[in-house]
Amino acid sequence: METRPATMKKVHIKSFGCQMNVYDGQRMADILSEQGYEETATPEGADLILLNTCHIRDRAVQKVYTELGKLRDLKVAQKANGQHTKIVVAGCVAQAEGAEIQRRQPAVDLVVGPQAYHRLPALLAEAASRRTVDTDLPIDDKFGHLPPPTPKAIRQRGISAFVTVQEGCDKFCAFCVVPYTRGAEFSRPVAQIMTEIERLAASGVQDVTLIGQNVNAYHGEGPGGAVWGLARLMQRVAEVPGIGRIRYTTSHPRDMADDLIAAHRDLPQLMPFLHLPVQAGSDRILAAMNRKHTADEYRRLIERIRAARPDIALSSDFIVGFPGESDSDFEDTLRLVDEVGFASSYSFKYSPRPGTPAADLGEQVVPAVMSERLLRLQERIEHHRQAFNHAMVGRTVEVLLERVGRHPGQLAGKTPYLQAVQIETESNQIGDRVQVVIERAGSNSLFGRKAGPDEVPSKELAA
Ligand code: SAM
Ligand code: SF4
Numbered sequence: 001m002e003t004r005p006a007t008m009k010k011v012h013i014k015s016f017g018c019q020m021n022v023y024d025g026q027r028m029a030d031i032l033s034e035q036g037y038e039e040t041a042t043p044e045g046a047d048l049i050l051l052n053t054c055h056i057r058d059r060a061v062q063k064v065y066t067e068l069g070k071l072r073d074l075k076v077a078q079k080a081n082g083q084h085t086k087i088v089v090a091g092c093v094a095q096a097e098g099a100e101i102q103r104r105q106p107a108v109d110l111v112v113g114p115q116a117y118h119r120l121p122a123l124l125a126e127a128a129s130r131r132t133v134d135t136d137l138p139i140d141d142k143f144g145h146l147p148p149p150t151p152k153a154i155r156q157r158g159i160s161a162f163v164t165v166q167e168g169c170d171k172f173c174a175f176c177v178v179p180y181t182r183g184a185e186f187s188r189p190v191a192q193i194m195t196e197i198e199r200l201a202a203s204g205v206q207d208v209t210l211i212g213q214n215v216n217a218y219h220g221e222g223p224g225g226a227v228w229g230l231a232r233l234m235q236r237v238a239e240v241p242g243i244g245r246i247r248y249t250t251s252h253p254r255d256m257a258d259d260l261i262a263a264h265r266d267l268p269q270l271m272p273f274l275h276l277p278v279q280a281g282s283d284r285i286l287a288a289m290n291r292k293h294t295a296d297e298y299r300r301l302i303e304r305i306r307a308a309r310p311d312i313a314l315s316s317d318f319i320v321g322f323p324g325e326s327d328s329d330f331e332d333t334l335r336l337v338d339e340v341g342f343a344s345s346y347s348f349k350y351s352p353r354p355g356t357p358a359a360d361l362g363e364q365v366v367p368a369v370m371s372e373r374l375l376r377l378q379e380r381i382e383h384h385r386q387a388f389n390h391a392m393v394g395r396t397v398e399v400l401l402e403r404v405g406r407h408p409g410q411l412a413g414k415t416p417y418l419q420a421v422q423i424e425t426e427s428n429q430i431g432d433r434v435q436v437v438i439e440r441a442g443s444n445s446l447f448g449r450k451a452g453p454d455e456v457p458s459k460e461l462a463a
Pocket of ligand 1: 178279319349352353
């Protein structure tokens with residue numbers, strides 16, 4: 001039987017949705033570790049179970065309620081064995097639905113929104129005697145109250161890390177709940193971000209992704225009160241010893257400032273990969289979505305980015321079946337996909353979200369049409385993804401080795417273009433950056449071998 005200190009409690013954290021939630025989940029683990037909780041990979045046996053939820057589409061919300069039903073049964077079973085289990089719902093469903101969650105699932109002890117989780121210890125104490133909800137939106141500098149991760153926790157999480165630099169969104173795309181669940185745009189001060197990244201690097205992190213709902217709108221307070229944009233912040237991050245790779249996500253096309261585009265040319269640590277969602281290829285639909293740019297403006301922006309960094313790999317998000325989308329609007333989206341040749345993309349059926357302007361629009365597209373369009377779009381996206389991956393075969397690229405591979409003797413890592421690679425190697429270890437000759441492209445990974453001394457890195461990889 002497992003032995004653990006009598007004071008050590010177990011917490012199971014399950015995050016749904018975006019990278020912001022992955023980051024928030026880790027920060028909640030850091031707070032709870034100060035309260036004597038250690039993380040456990042499964043809900044069984046946990047004293048505290050925390051669901052860090054996503055509200056972006058209806059399916060994501062339904063998943064949460066399904067999961068809560070299972071957790072209620074577990075809570076009852078554990079109680080029969082003398083263990084009292086607390087269930088916490090955090091994240092964007094908590095923010096959007098608040099006390100409604102406890103009405104639908106009375107087994108939930110605490111509901112805490114994404115801007116209130118730094119108050120978890122006090123809220124848990126309160127929830128010991130009564131069911132509690134905290135969905136205050138104003139950010140009373142949540143980040144200033146979060147304990148830093150311990151060196152041990154950083155090492156356990158690996159050599160790649162997400163760092164939230166910006167939260168919330170002021171864009172109000174007609175379909176999107178983010179401005180309501182995460183609140184107004186907020187940028188963390190430069191000094192606070194740098195302290196966090198220096199700490200990560202000191203414990204072995206080499207690869208950081210700066211994240212935010214609208215990360216390229218970053219405008220944080222720099223030294224002397226000056227306002228720094230994302231490009232300047234990344235130049236500073238690149239100076240941190242040990243940080244070899246930098247990325248950022250998610251960006252809005254309207255916030256691709258000139259200096260940010262130039263950073264893709266000038267900053268060697270900035271990886272040649274950019275997630276720049278366009279959502280649709282029809283100007284009529286882009287206007288109805290309140291994206292505030294046209295398809296041609298997006299095309300011209302891509303041209304400028306490619307002029308700065310010709311080998312950049314691009315990815316996007318797409319929504320099919322936005323209200324009023326005709327066959328010809330959808331064809332415009334397919335055309336844009338073919339013209340840009342994205343290295344990868346996410347695509348979704350439009351999901352009406354309560355409280356968003358698009359939910360009240362007429363002309364909702366029928367589900368069968370949405371399904372058929374999604375299938376066609378995904379075929380095109382997959383075609384381009386495979387083409388991009390197959391174009392790598394025979395090239396030599398730098399791979400940062402991040403973890404053990406699927407089979408003994410294999411290590412797994414990423415190319416600068418965010419492609420997963422498996423290599424056979426006896427002589428390398430996690431954290432090494434090695435030149436790899438790509439020999440084969442599988443459906444989800446590339447496979448390669450370590451390059452010999454004469455096999456020089458390939459340039460200009462884009463198709
Ligand atoms: N801030 C990013 C941007 O401007 O594109 C993305 C934020 S959102 C978390 C991620 C993606 O979810 C969006 O890019 C969009 O494609 C998708 N999404 C958001 N709301 C949606 C909805 N109501 N229905 C379907 N997909 C949605
Ligand atoms: Fe949502 Fe992104 Fe639009 Fe903001 S910019 S409203 S996060 S889709």
